[in-house]
Amino acid sequence: MKNFFNFKLYMFMQKHSFHLVDLSPWPFLISVSIFSGTVSLLNFFHGYKNDISIIWNFILLSFILFTWWRDLVRESTLGGYHTSLVQKSLRFGMFLFIISEICFFFAFFWAFFHNSLSPSIEVGGIWPPKGILFFNPWFIPLVNTLILLLSGCAVTWAHHAILSGNKNEVLKGLQWTIFLAFLFSFFQYLEYIQAEFRFSDSCYGSIFFLTTGFHGVHVIIGTIFLISCFVRFLNFHFTIEHHFGFESAIWYWHFVDIVWLFLFISIYWWGTLKFA
Structure with a gap:
């Protein structure tokens, strides 16, 4: 019964043939990371030499890219959504x-x-x-x-x-x-x-x-x-x-x-x- 409801929920969520099951937070988070990194670079160019936010933004961007890529691999292999x-x-x-x-x-x-x-x-x-x-x-x-x-x-x-x-x-x-x-x-x-x-x-x-x-x-x-x-x-x-x-x-x-x-x-x- 649980699998049946999950299937019905998937059919309700699927808008078209290209729709993937899981909604992804990574596009929004990566846009925030890139915007924050741009602001950090502008601060660096204007003399804020001790601004370590550039490093943290790079780490955050790398983490988001890795997890986003990981999700895509799982969708194409384990999920079979592709x-x-x-x-x-x-x-x-x-x-x-x-x-x-x-x-x-x-x-x-x-x-x-x-x-x-x-x-x-x-x-x-x-x-x-x-x-x-x-x-x-x-x-x-x-x-x-x-x-x-x-x-x-x-x-x-x-x-x-x-x-x-x-x-x-x-x-x-x-x-x-x-x-x-x-x-x-x-x-x-x-x-x-x-x-x-x-x-x-x-x-x-x-x-x-x-x-x-x-x-x-x-x-x-x-x-x-x-x-x-x-x-x-x-x-x-x-x-x-x-x-x-x-x-x-x-x-x-x-x-x-x-x-x-x-x-x-x-x-x-x-x-x-x-x-x-």
């Missing part, structure tokens, strides 16, 4: 998320081309500005480009392996992708510590470190995404027909690859030709 219609909804949501990320990076590329195509008097009328010792694009930037391209091939290898039901090949592909992701982050760190200019060195420094820095953050997020997929695959969460969590990680990683290609061609290579 039907074909729900998966279509999730795919559309991931597509819109990547579109929003494209718009995010578009702003940085707009700032770069706006300043490089028509350098202002404040930067000496040339680009890069006079006195900026820019990076050699054929050294670490080229190595990182090759690393990301190889990682894209490796994750595609893993995707084809899961479609063919080859578990060992999936694990090998994911292991190589994760290794190359860490290697990219390491070389990016080496590049930063060798930089001859800083964030405050004209608009060039600001644009360079904002663009490459945010891309590096996305690489770290993508690496965590791939590691979670690796752990989930070891726990038999994915099948040939049902592995959207893995597909979304692949989409995200290819997005990271493409952004870096645009970044390498425009900022590292083309942006230095005018000065050379």
Whole structure:
């Protein structure tokens, strides 16, 4: 009888085919966390150096993301709520998320081309500005480009392996992708510590470190995404027909690859030709 009433309650709550059973508090809580973190950053930028709320907001945001992700995994595996219609909804949501990320990076590329195509008097009328010792694009930037391209091939290898039901090949592909992701982050760190200019060195420094820095953050997020997929695959969460969590990680990683290609061609290579 209890199961019958639970079923009737579920049928009453379900508005449409995309409706999930459990209402989630995480979207509201994560919006509060992000707003609070933004306020903390503004306080930090205005001289409140001892404001530890930034750290607490980061911890809170990480906790919410972890629990939200955990709930989604439980819904897709133990709950069995991710039907074909729900998966279509999730795919559309991931597509819109990547579109929003494209718009995010578009702003940085707009700032770069706006300043490089028509350098202002404040930067000496040339680009890069006079006195900026820019990076050699054929050294670490080229190595990182090759690393990301190889990682894209490796994750595609893993995707084809899961479609063919080859578990060992999936694990090998994911292991190589994760290794190359860490290697990219390491070389990016080496590049930063060798930089001859800083964030405050004209608009060039600001644009360079904002663009490459945010891309590096996305690489770290993508690496965590791939590691979670690796752990989930070891726990038999994915099948040939049902592995959207893995597909979304692949989409995200290819997005990271493409952004870096645009970044390498425009900022590292083309942006230095005018000065050379």
